[in-house]
Amino acid sequence: MAYQLYRNTTLGNILQESLDELMQSQKTTPQLALQVLLNFDKAIISALAQRVRNRLNFRSSLNTYRFYDNVWTFVLNDVEFREVAELIKADKVKIVACDGKNTGSNTTE
Structure with a gap:
């Protein structure tokens, strides 16, 4: 559930729209699109954990x-x-x- 927070970013929205277009044109399956989104979520969390060091x-x-x-x-x-x-x-x-x-x-x- 926490993963899905990153899907509401600009990058996440564009990725979802691109995957929707690929599914509508039958160039990918819904299972593969879901796997891509899960990998996106994990990559964002990893990048934030490793690269963001600013304090506020x-x-x-x-x-x-x-x-x-x-x-x-x-x-x-x-x-x-x-x-x-x-x-x-x-x-x-x-x-x-x-x-x-x-x-x-x-x-x-």
């Missing part, structure tokens, strides 16, 4: 939070993001966080 601090007031089906959702107000000397402010931010340790399962919900 933020300060805000918590509006609401929720924990459901191993997914945390936080809504923050008056947020200040700080990276070294750069400061970015936002009125409202929504953070959705999944448990990355359960990424070994092949759920396709």
Whole structure:
């Protein structure tokens, strides 16, 4: 389930559209398309774990939070993001966080 978060990115959407076109023209099977998506998910998670090293601090007031089906959702107000000397402010931010340790399962919900 956590894998599917990356499919909503621009790259993930384009990949899904390309696979849909290939299936409609019968140049690939649905099973192969699903396998390609699962490999995409694993590659994105691996790349983020190995290549992203930046740290970001933020300060805000918590509006609401929720924990459901191993997914945390936080809504923050008056947020200040700080990276070294750069400061970015936002009125409202929504953070959705999944448990990355359960990424070994092949759920396709």
